[in-house]
Amino acid sequence: MPSRRYSVFAIAREALRQHGGWTRAWTSPEPRDRYQVVIVGAGGHGLATAYYLGRNFGITDVAVIEKGWLGGGNTGRNTTIIRSNYLQDPSAAIYDKALKLYETLSQDLNYNVMFSPRGLIMLAQTEHEVRGYKRTVHANTLQGVATEWIEPARLKELVPIINIDGPRYPVLGGLYQARGGTARHDAVAWGYARACSDMGMHIIQNCEVTGIETEGGQVRAVNTAKGRIGCDKLALVVAGHSSQLADMAGFRLPIESVPLQAMVSEPIKPCMDVVVMANTVHGYMSQSDKGEMVIGGGTDSYNAFTQRGSWHHIEETVRALVETFPMISRLKMLRQWGGIVDMTGDRSPILSTTPVGGIFVNCGWGTGGFKAIPGSGWAMAELVAQGRPGPLAAAFGMNRFREGRFIDESVAAGVAH
Amino acid sequence: MLILFCPYCGVKAEETELAPGGEAHLKRIGPDGTAEEFEAYLFARKNLKGVHFERWRHAYGCGKWFLAARDTHTMQVYGTYKAQTAHATDDIVANARQARPEWVPDWPQASEAVAG
Ligand SMILES: Cc1cc2nc3c(=O)[nH]c(=O)nc-3n(C[C@H](O)[C@H](O)[C@H](O)COP(=O)(O)OP(=O)(O)OC[C@H]3O[C@@H](n4cnc5c(N)ncnc54)[C@H](O)[C@@H]3O)c2cc1C
Numbered sequence: 337m338p339s340r341r342y343s344v345f346a347i348a349r350e351a352l353r354q355h356g357g358w359t360r361a362w363t364s365p366e367p368r369d370r371y372q373v374v375i376v377g378a379g380g381h382g383l384a385t386a387y388y389l390g391r392n393f394g395i396t397d398v399a400v401i402e403k404g405w406l407g408g409g410n411t412g413r414n415t416t417i418i419r420s421n422y423l424q425d426p427s428a429a430i431y432d433k434a435l436k437l438y439e440t441l442s443q444d445l446n447y448n449v450m451f452s453p454r455g456l457i458m459l460a461q462t463e464h465e466v467r468g469y470k471r472t473v474h475a476n477t478l479q480g481v482a483t484e485w486i487e488p489a490r491l492k493e494l495v496p497i498i499n500i501d502g503p504r505y506p507v508l509g510g511l512y513q514a515r516g517g518t519a520r521h522d523a524v525a526w527g528y529a530r531a532c533s534d535m536g537m538h539i540i541q542n543c544e545v546t547g548i549e550t551e552g553g554q555v556r557a558v559n560t561a562k563g564r565i566g567c568d569k570l571a572l573v574v575a576g577h578s579s580q581l582a583d584m585a586g587f588r589l590p591i592e593s594v595p596l597q598a599m600v601s602e603p604i605k606p607c608m609d610v611v612v613m614a615n616t617v618h619g620y621m622s623q624s625d626k627g628e629m630v631i632g633g634g635t636d637s638y639n640a641f642t643q644r645g646s647w648h649h650i651e652e653t654v655r656a657l658v659e660t661f662p663m664i665s666r667l668k669m670l671r672q673w674g675g676i677v678d679m680t681g682d683r684s685p686i687l688s689t690t691p692v693g694g695i696f697v698n699c700g701w702g703t704g705g706f707k708a709i710p711g712s713g714w715a716m717a718e719l720v721a722q723g724r725p726g727p728l729a730a731a732f733g734m735n736r737f738r739e740g741r742f743i744d745e746s747v748a749a750g751v752a753h
Numbered sequence: 754m755l756i757l758f759c760p761y762c763g764v765k766a767e768e769t770e771l772a773p774g775g776e777a778h779l780k781r782i783g784p785d786g787t788a789e790e791f792e793a794y795l796f797a798r799k800n801l802k803g804v805h806f807e808r809w810r811h812a813y814g815c816g817k818w819f820l821a822a823r824d825t826h827t828m829q830v831y832g833t834y835k836a837q838t839a840h841a842t843d844d845i846v847a848n849a850r851q852a853r854p855e856w857v858p859d860w861p862q863a864s865e866a867v868a869g
Contacts (some may be wrong), residue, residue, distance in 0.1 A: 579800035590796035592775070593825075638755075638773040640825045641802045647754055648769050681796050738792040 339530055342446055361526060362533035367540050370566030371399045373720060374558055375573055376545045376581060378402035379411040380521075380706065381698055382573035383528035383539075384713020385720065390535040392714070393721040398537040399567075401560060403544035407525030410575050411706065413643070413675035415598045415632040417611055417622065418707040419456045419516035421483045423472050424743045426731035427684060428479040433728060434711030438519060441710060447527030449519045450625065454609050456516030457491060459660075461505035461616040469511035483513045497607050502659050505616055518611060518622055524709055548584040548695075555585070555694035570695045571720050576641065576676030578699035587691045589699065590737045591678045596635045596703050597645035599672040601664070603627030608661075617656035621664075629664060631657060635677060635703060645674040677702045682736075684743035687715055687729040696720050697734070758833050759811045760819050766811055774808030777820045778840070802826050804849045804856050806841060809833075822849060 339359055340346060350357050373389060375382045378400045389395040400406075418438055420431035442448050460466045469485065476483040488500045491510045500507040529539055540562065547559035548570070557566040572581045576593040603626050613620035618634045633653025636646050650672060658665045680686060680700040685708070687698050698716045701708060715728035725733065731743060755768040775798070782794045799805070805825045810818050820838065822831040822845045829852055832845035840860045841849075849856055 577802075579798070580802055588793070588797040589800075590792075590798070592798050592800050593802075638775075638807065638823075639800060639805060640828065642826070642828055646768060737796045738788050 339534055342448075361530040362539055364541065365538050367399060367401075367538060367543070367560070367562050367565050369564070370557075371538070372397035372567070373569045373571065374398075374565060374567035375400045375571040376558065377409070377572070377574035377577075378406035378525070378529070378539055378541065379409045379573065379575060380407070380524050380528070380709035381411075381575075381701065381712050381716070382571070383407075383525055383532060384709050385571055385573060385698065385716040386532045386537055386713075387528045387535075388713045388717035389721060390532065390537065392717055395721055396535045396537055398532070399565065400532065400537065400539045401543050401545055401558070401565070402539070402541045403561075405541050406529050406539060407522055410675040410677060411525050411709075412522055413598070413673055414521055414706040415620070415622070415630050416518040416521050416706055417456065417516070417613070417620070417704075418451075418453075418519060419513050419611075420481055420707070421456075421458070421472060421476055421511060421513045421516070422745055423475050424684075424745060425479060426743050427745055428476065428481050430711045430715060430728045430732075431708055432479070432481050432711075433714060434708045435515060437710030437714065438707075439515075441519075441524070441527070445527040445531050447523060447530060449523040449527050451517065451519040452625075453515050453517040454611065454622075455494070455512065455514045456611040457486070457494065457510040457512050457613070459491075459510050459612065459614045459616075460508045461502075461614065463508070465616060466508050469509070472511055481513075482515065483511060486510050486512045494610055495608060495612055497661050497663050498612065499660060499662050504659065507660075516611065518624075519706075521706060524706075528713075545581065545584075548581070548692075550585065550692055553691075553693050555692055568694060569720055571698065571716065572695065573698045573716070575678050575699060575701065575705070578678050578697065582690075582697065585690065585692050585695055589686070589697070589734065590680055591686075591700055592639055593641060593676050593678055594635045594638065595640050595642060595645040595674045596632075596677045597649060597672060597674040598630065598632040599650065599669050600624070600631065601629040601667040601669055604629070604667065607663070612660075614656060614660055617660065619653040619656040619660070621657055621661065628670065629667060631669075635679070641676055643674045643676060679703075680737075682742035683745040685712070685732055686734045687712065687719055687725065687732040688734040689719070689724070690734070755823075755828065755830075757809060757819075757821050757830060759814055759817075760833050760835050761815045761817045762811060764814070766814055770811065770813040772810040772812040774810055774818065777806040777808045804831065804853060808836070824849075824852065827852070 549557040611622040686700040718726035818836040831848040
């Protein structure tokens with residue numbers, strides 16, 4: 337049964353009925369023995385892929401299979417920064433598509449994803465960064481993505497709590513994207529899940545995929561904790577576990593999995609209404625609606641699958657941020673956690689066909705894929721439905737590593753975000 | 754904090770003293786290599802969830818490269834060995850097998866390891 341529409345009238349009606357009429361946002365069915373499309377991974381990217389398959393292509397015979405709970409991977413662990421100020425044209429196209437979709441996502445899904453375009457600044461703290469970001473502003477102008485270079489005085493107006501003449505790395509200016517911001521990570525996963533469930537798709541949680549069955553170079557089925565599930569097409573959208581799923585299908589990916597961590601402070605009164613990222617000193621910060629300072633830093637530099645991360649990275653991040661925002665020095669941290677991010681050599685994602693017929697892969701979003709969820713789902717749905725990439729995904733095929741066609745975003749993705 | 758034993762200095766080194774160098778035992782492809790071989794050498798990684806052989810440099814110590822066998826899932830270190838070694842030593846293999854009985858080395862078993 338489709339879930340009820342959420343509206344101000346529904347809230348008023350339920351208020352009079354002691355909120356007894358709210359139904360579950362999505363169903364939890366037992367799997368059927370086959371689907372037209374099986375998607376592995378119910379993170380934001382997997383769920384958005386399912387949603388746009390239904391919405392844009394009318395394909396609703398879809399199952400999304402998740403080993404844990406939906407949104408429990410990186411999607412529910414990220415610091416929710418949304419921006420589209422990348423350098424290369426293919427990146428600008430897909431990230432800006434995502435940003436535009438985010439702008440109306442709450443209305444499209446009838447689910448409040450709390451998109452907050454509060455503006456975002458990337459600090460330039462070395463001459464090298466000044467030149468790099470000015471170059472990005474020029475590239476963005478040509479791409480039709482509105483960003484601007486701002487001088488320290490303007491930056492200080494936007495972020496009064498910042499220390500612009502810090503001892504080690506004074507702030508020399510910033511790359512400002514006024515349309516950037518944040519959204520509620522869980523709500524993005526939940527909103528897509530509810531919309532998928534309403535279209536009759538199955539979201540199957542607590543069901544690990546343990547094997548992939550192929551025949552004559554063509555996918556046939558997946559083996560799961562709940563048995564064999566047949567499919568015509570299979571989309572692997574599992575972030576940090578992409579190499580493991582590719583291994584089950586018999587191919588390799590140019591991916592390495594590393595932990596990335598984040599933390600939040602105790603809640604304090606509103607003090608910063610933009611997102612600030614500092615790539616040179618390695619840290620970034622925003623304030624959540626609850627008042628917590630949300631803080632992220634760098635990835636571990638070696639492969640690991642523990643959702644924890646190294647202690648010294650926390651120290652490094654906090655040290656950098658205390659120098660940049662001296663007033664936070666006495667804040668207590670409430671929680672710290674990690675996620676396993678899937679890094680590619682050029683810091684750009686992979687949306688691609690694979691050596692196995694009917695298997696498609698969407699991964700490599702690394703430290704920065706939350707911002708891309710709607711655009712990635714849109715492009716991936718096109719790839720899965722048509723069997724070949726559309727304009728948004730075309731440049732992101734995995735053959736680019738063989739062909740030397742890199743989409744180098746190591747500057748734009750400098751700090752994990 | 755990850756602590757690895759430097760086989761050259763003979764000391765335990767904390768990870769802040771070390772620089773990671775990624776997957777170990779990659780075979781360099783020569784000028785006649787195909788595009789596929791170069792791609793595999795440069796980009797395709799095993800990225801295993803389990804027993805992983807990797808390169809480390811004792812950056813703030815002797816400055817030399819050595820190799821480590823570490824479990825990327827449990828973070829257990831099975832041992833470290835010198836870089837001039839074709840495969841992990843037998844005692845490291847034994848340690849790994851004890852923790853993960855299902856794991857088998859992916860090189861020929863009659864160990865050709867050359868002591869470095
Ligand atoms: C600490 C941290 C901070 C971040 N900050 C930002 C940020 O500020 N802005 C930004 O844009 N991005 C950020 N990111 C990156 C972003 O979170 C990810 O790129 C994005 O969420 C990836 O989404 P996904 O759907 O691909 O993966 P996930 O959300 O990880 O979903 C993959 C799912 O696949 C499931 N799975 C894995 N193996 C199997 C299997 N065998 N069978 C079934 N299911 C399986 C997992 O359980 C998981 O739920 C951050 C990441 C982290 C860790």
